[in-house]
Amino acid sequence: MNKIKLIILREYLTRVKKKSFIVMTILGPILFAAMMVVPAWLASMEDTDVKNIAVIDSSGIFLNKISDTDYIKFEYLQNTTLKKVQNIFPESDYYAVLQILPSITYEPSAVHLFSNKQPSFSIKSHIANAMEKELKDRKLRAHGIDQEVLNSIKSDVSIRTIQWTEDGGVKESSTEVAMIVGYASGFLIYFFIFLFGAQVMRGVIEEKTNRIVEIIVSSAKPFQLMMGKIVGIAMVGLTQFLLWIVLTTGIIGGVKTVFFPELGTKNAQEVVVEDLFEQQNLAQIDQIQPQEIEKFTRIFNSVKSIDFGVMFGSFIFFFLGGYLLYGSLFAAIGAAVDNETDTQQFMLPITIPLILGIFVMMNAIQSPDSPVAFWFSIIPLTSPIVMMVRIPFGVPYWQVALSMGLLVLTFLGSVWLAGKIYRTGILMYGKKVNYKELWKWIRYKS
Amino acid sequence: MELLRAQNIEKKFVNHLALDNVNVTIPENSIYGLLGPNGAGKTTLIRIINRITAPDNGEILLKGRPLQPSDVNLIGYLPEERGLYKKMKVGEQALYLAQLKGLSKRDALKRLKYWFEKFEIQPWWDKKVEELSKGMAQKVQFITTILHEPELLIFDEPFSGFDPINANMLKEEILELKKKGSTIIFSTHNMGSVEELCDHITLINKSKNILEGQIDDIRKKYKSNIYEISFNGNVDKLERSLNEHYELIDKTKVNGNDAVRVKLLHQTNENELLSLIIPAIEVLSFNEIIPSMNDIFIKVVNEHKN
Numbered sequence: 001m002n003k004i005k006l007i008i009l010r011e012y013l014t015r016v017k018k019k020s021f022i023v024m025t026i027l028g029p030i031l032f033a034a035m036m037v038v039p040a041w042l043a044s045m046e047d048t049d050v051k052n053i054a055v056i057d058s059s060g061i062f063l064n065k066i067s068d069t070d071y072i073k074f075e076y077l078q079n080t081t082l083k084k085v086q087n088i089f090p091e092s093d094y095y096a097v098l099q100i101l102p103s104i105t106y107e108p109s110a111v112h113l114f115s116n117k118q119p120s121f122s123i124k125s126h127i128a129n130a131m132e133k134e135l136k137d138r139k140l141r142a143h144g145i146d147q148e149v150l151n152s153i154k155s156d157v158s159i160r161t162i163q164w165t166e167d168g169g170v171k172e173s174s175t176e177v178a179m180i181v182g183y184a185s186g187f188l189i190y191f192f193i194f195l196f197g198a199q200v201m202r203g204v205i206e207e208k209t210n211r212i213v214e215i216i217v218s219s220a221k222p223f224q225l226m227m228g229k230i231v232g233i234a235m236v237g238l239t240q241f242l243l244w245i246v247l248t249t250g251i252i253g254g255v256k257t258v259f260f261p262e263l264g265t266k267n268a269q270e271v272v273v274e275d276l277f278e279q280q281n282l283a284q285i286d287q288i289q290p291q292e293i294e295k296f297t298r299i300f301n302s303v304k305s306i307d308f309g310v311m312f313g314s315f316i317f318f319f320l321g322g323y324l325l326y327g328s329l330f331a332a333i334g335a336a337v338d339n340e341t342d343t344q345q346f347m348l349p350i351t352i353p354l355i356l357g358i359f360v361m362m363n364a365i366q367s368p369d370s371p372v373a374f375w376f377s378i379i380p381l382t383s384p385i386v387m388m389v390r391i392p393f394g395v396p397y398w399q400v401a402l403s404m405g406l407l408v409l410t411f412l413g414s415v416w417l418a419g420k421i422y423r424t425g426i427l428m429y430g431k432k433v434n435y436k437e438l439w440k441w442i443r444y445k446s
Numbered sequence: 447m448e449l450l451r452a453q454n455i456e457k458k459f460v461n462h463l464a465l466d467n468v469n470v471t472i473p474e475n476s477i478y479g480l481l482g483p484n485g486a487g488k489t490t491l492i493r494i495i496n497r498i499t500a501p502d503n504g505e506i507l508l509k510g511r512p513l514q515p516s517d518v519n520l521i522g523y524l525p526e527e528r529g530l531y532k533k534m535k536v537g538e539q540a541l542y543l544a545q546l547k548g549l550s551k552r553d554a555l556k557r558l559k560y561w562f563e564k565f566e567i568q569p570w571w572d573k574k575v576e577e578l579s580k581g582m583a584q585k586v587q588f589i590t591t592i593l594h595e596p597e598l599l600i601f602d603e604p605f606s607g608f609d610p611i612n613a614n615m616l617k618e619e620i621l622e623l624k625k626k627g628s629t630i631i632f633s634t635h636n637m638g639s640v641e642e643l644c645d646h647i648t649l650i651n652k653s654k655n656i657l658e659g660q661i662d663d664i665r666k667k668y669k670s671n672i673y674e675i676s677f678n679g680n681v682d683k684l685e686r687s688l689n690e691h692y693e694l695i696d697k698t699k700v701n702g703n704d705a706v707r708v709k710l711l712h713q714t715n716e717n718e719l720l721s722l723i724i725p726a727i728e729v730l731s732f733n734e735i736i737p738s739m740n741d742i743f744i745k746v747v748n749e750h751k752n
Binding site: 218220 | 496497519
């Protein structure tokens with residue numbers, strides 16, 4: 001037992017001390033933050049220059065009907081032709097020219113947008129929406145419904161989902177939040193399995209090509225070496241995630257106290273609600289929309305409704321279970337080949353269930369209780385990914401227990417099997433190994 | 447007193463028998479040569495002794511009792527194909543390997559210090575293995591093999607990769623280890639070092655051991671009663687002095703003097719030969735030709751081809 005501890009320690013320390021680990025640990029949270037901030041920043045940058053669009057409306061229906069936005073302005077030209085506008089276009093400050101033909105009332109494609117660039121999607125959809133609404137209103141008016149009525153029937157629906165808990169109480173839930181939490185944890189597990197599973201495989205190949213493996217197995221059992229490596233690398237992964245969480249909270253906390261010191265003492269919910277008030281105040285000083293604030297409060301309530309104790313516990317369980325299951329298979333592959341280029345043929349059967357898991361995960365987010373989601377969250381090869389998506393939506397305990405039990409059993413089986421392949425493989429050189437050969441190794445007496 | 451006995455060892459791989467009923471007895475405090483052509487099964491036997499693989503049949507006895515898993519701490523093994531973790535520092539790595547063999551960190555450090563000083567390699571402690579030359583890495587490996595002062599040492603081709611100076615140093619260390627009480631199994635193709643170092647040998651060929659015993663006995667057994675005589679005088683005169691009990695094999699030169707090789711056929715001995723030739727010529731030297739291990743190796747392996 002002492003030897004496996006030594007091996008775990010070596011696997012752990014040599015990796016944690018590596019420069020690449022330290023760099024990734026520091027860069028990780030920055031990259032995460034960048035991933036969230038940069039697209040938002042870019043989006044806010046995108047349309048800051050005002051685009052003027054000339055409208056030549058031969059139908060005469062849409063005059064001043066397409067509303068301006070902050071960055072898109074429409075100019076309605078009268079008594080001109082497309083040809084004329086095209087001639088002056090290079091010298092003008094027009095971004096594009098919108099031509100609406102009289103046949104628009106019965107022919108949807110009778111609209112053209114001319115430009116010397118590719119107009120953005122947001123411009124196109126803004127115009128299309130405005131025109132569709134106008135055409136619809138026209139048709140409704142033609143059927144005798146007056147504008148007053150049209151304005152009053154505009155309505156918004158937002159559904160609040162409330163779960164009945166077993167003790168008869170109610171809690172507010174949010175499908176969106178459950179989706180995000182499930183999606184994130186499912187992806188993290190997938191990512192972790194691939195990243196650190198591949199590290200296990202590379203570690204085994206390294207020992208084999210270095211020829212140190214024979215020295216090690218003359219001191220410790222091959223199984224100890226394999227498990228030591230798998231567990232050691234799992235600890236590296238957990239350390240990295242832990243550091244990421246600590247660093248990210250640290251960074252966020254730091255940014256908050258430096259840039260928004262007055263917010264330091266309030267809790268997050270109040271901060272966001274207050275932020276919202278401020279934004280609203282800036283944007284529309286005269287009227288605050290109470291339903292917006294209510295929406296945010298609801299999201300916070302439903303975030304609270306997810307049992308994070310259960311969530312975190314099952315995340316760690318499926319995270320480790322999935323990793324150990326696949327890690328042992330990766331170790332077996334590493335032992336069976338002489339170098340990384342030979343791993344392809346054996347990687348396929350491992351990659352397929354993982355990718356399948358990701359696909360089913362996307363399906364399970366739409367309908368977490370569908371038969372497909374159910375079965376794939378029970379089958380051990382995909383359960384770590386798929387079950388994690390279902391848990392935020394609420395899963396019967398027996399299903400979670402069955403899934404966990406099967407995962408443990410399969411994990412034990414795969415470790416046993418991998419151990420057999422590993423034991424023979426690490427001392428085998430210069431042999432092209434196929435599945436038939438592997439089967440023979442499994443049947444060898446120890 | 448025997449230290450280790452391999453009894454009726456049999457090991458089968460998918461398409462061939464690696465070891466076929468092999469019996470080896472290794473006396474305590476001896477240097478035991480494990481000889482044989484490539485692919486004969488030496489490495490498989492060594493791996494079985496090291497508990498890296500298990501035999502299909504047979505048993506390994508250490509001091510009369512079956513070998514236990516914990517006994518690997520009593521064995522030091524230097525495999526033929528050896529390596530170290532390239533990215534790890536020399537000192538760290540030696541410490542790790544020593545602890546894997548059951549040494550405490552404190553003991554390991556103390557002993558490593560002694561050996562690093564003895565081999566004059568202290569400056570390497572914080573170097574990465576990939577910075578060392580092959581010979582340097584071999585020295586580190588040798589130290590890690592013997593550091594836990596095992597009762598049984600197994601060296602598989604230990605001299606490959608060493609220059610003559612370091613090889614000689616290694617040879618002396620091996621003899622020193624024997625003096626301190628270790629038993630050494632020594633697998634090699636280098637017959638010169640076998641004659642120099644080994645007390646006992648076994649010859650494995652095609653999965654079977656075909657020759658076993660004390661090296662002196664074996665060499666005596668394979669001698670063929672041939673004597674080499676260097677002399678001053680007429681070779682014809684010498685030839686005429688021999689009777690039907692002797693056969694002149696060839697005429698040659700030894701250190702610039704004429705010499706002949708004579709085989710004693712039957713009912714005679716060295717003294718009679720000398721008394722016959724002394725009147726004819728002036729004898730400068732008179733030696734019995736004892737076959738080298740190299741000759742015996744080739745002879746025995748070729749005999750078993752048929």
